[in-house]
Amino acid sequence: MALISVEGLDITFPLYHGNSRSLKRTLAAAVQPARNAPSAHLQQDARDRVVVQVLHDISFRLNPGDRLGLIGSNGAGKTTLLRALAGIYEPVAGRVRVSGTVGALLNTNLGMNVDLSGRENIRLRGLFHGLTRTRIAAVEQDVQDFAELGTFMDMPVKTYSSGMLVRLAFGLATAITPQILLMDEWFLAGDAAFMTKARHRLEALVDRAEILVVSTHQPEVMQAWCTRVLWLDGGAIRMDGPPDMVLPAYLAR
Numbered sequence: 001m002a003l004i005s006v007e008g009l010d011i012t013f014p015l016y017h018g019n020s021r022s023l024k025r026t027l028a029a030a031v032q033p034a035r036n037a038p039s040a041h042l043q044q045d046a047r048d049r050v051v052v053q054v055l056h057d058i059s060f061r062l063n064p065g066d067r068l069g070l071i072g073s074n075g076a077g078k079t080t081l082l083r084a085l086a087g088i089y090e091p092v093a094g095r096v097r098v099s100g101t102v103g104a105l106l107n108t109n110l111g112m113n114v115d116l117s118g119r120e121n122i123r124l125r126g127l128f129h130g131l132t133r134t135r136i137a138a139v140e141q142d143v144q145d146f147a148e149l150g151t152f153m154d155m156p157v158k159t160y161s162s163g164m165l166v167r168l169a170f171g172l173a174t175a176i177t178p179q180i181l182l183m184d185e186w187f188l189a190g191d192a193a194f195m196t197k198a199r200h201r202l203e204a205l206v207d208r209a210e211i212l213v214v215s216t217h218q219p220e221v222m223q224a225w226c227t228r229v230l231w232l233d234g235g236a237i238r239m240d241g242p243p244d245m246v247l248p249a250y251l252a253r
């Protein structure tokens with residue numbers, strides 16, 4: 001059974017070694033958020049490094065059927081939280097427990113080897129997921145039909161245009177249904193023709209996944225897809241509840 005449990009999660013990034021006050025002041029000014037764009041906080045850690053605190057004391061639990069939307073201003077910590085759930089970032093404090101197969105639609109290159117062809121990347125991903133030969137062949141055909149790459153399917157990915165890369169990455173990421181789907185809003189943007197085609201595929205995937213965590217600035221996506229919304233503000237939880245409660249408060253801020 002899929003499960004996500006986050007308890008007291010803190011994430012910080014070291015910025016530099018040393019203790020120069022003026023450098024610290026300069027950095028503080030540089031990372032100070034503009035008005036209405038709350039962001040990370042500078043601190044000094046036990047090893048005297050200046051660190052930027054991006055997430056602080058985040059706790060929540062998700063069970064099968066839960067569809068969580070992350071909302072918040074630029075720099076609030078949404079992408080960082082998704083990356084922590086995907087295991088890309090380790091907690092500095094607290095605990096992240098994720099059980100179930102995870103599909104992360106976070107950026108196009110994630111897990112893609114640019115020296116291999118599109119077809120080889122698909123096969124590798126299939127093997128990584130433990131799929132049978134027959135299943136891998138079906139995924140290959142599915143992605144090929146969706147991405148419409150023609151002969152580029154057998155060319156190294158590094159020769160692709162950015163649009164081709166998006167189509168391959170999106171097709172591949174949505175071909176294998178995970179129990180837990182993590183999605184950054186980047187995947188909800190794209191040219192109109194691509195999005196019409198992509199949206200159906202994405203919605204079918206969202207329906208099949210047991211748990212969804214999606215970050216977006218689009219309230220209508222939250223309304224349509226989510227059962228719960230976590231409003232992040234300056235790296236902390238400002239509000240956690242059903243979309244009907246959190247979205248109006250967020251939009252009226």
Ligand SMILES: Nc1ncnc2c1ncn2[C@@H]1O[C@H](COP(=O)(O)OP(=O)(O)OP(=O)(O)O)[C@@H](O)[C@H]1O
Pocket residue numbers: 013039040052054072073074075076077078079080081
């Ligand atoms: N590796 C890093 N080193 C230092 N600071 C970082 C690092 N990654 C993120 N940050 C900072 O952490 C804060 C949160 O970033 P994050 O990308 O999680 O925000 P977000 O809510 O996804 O923003 P957006 O809506 O603009 O995508 C920002 O202030 C960002 O500059």
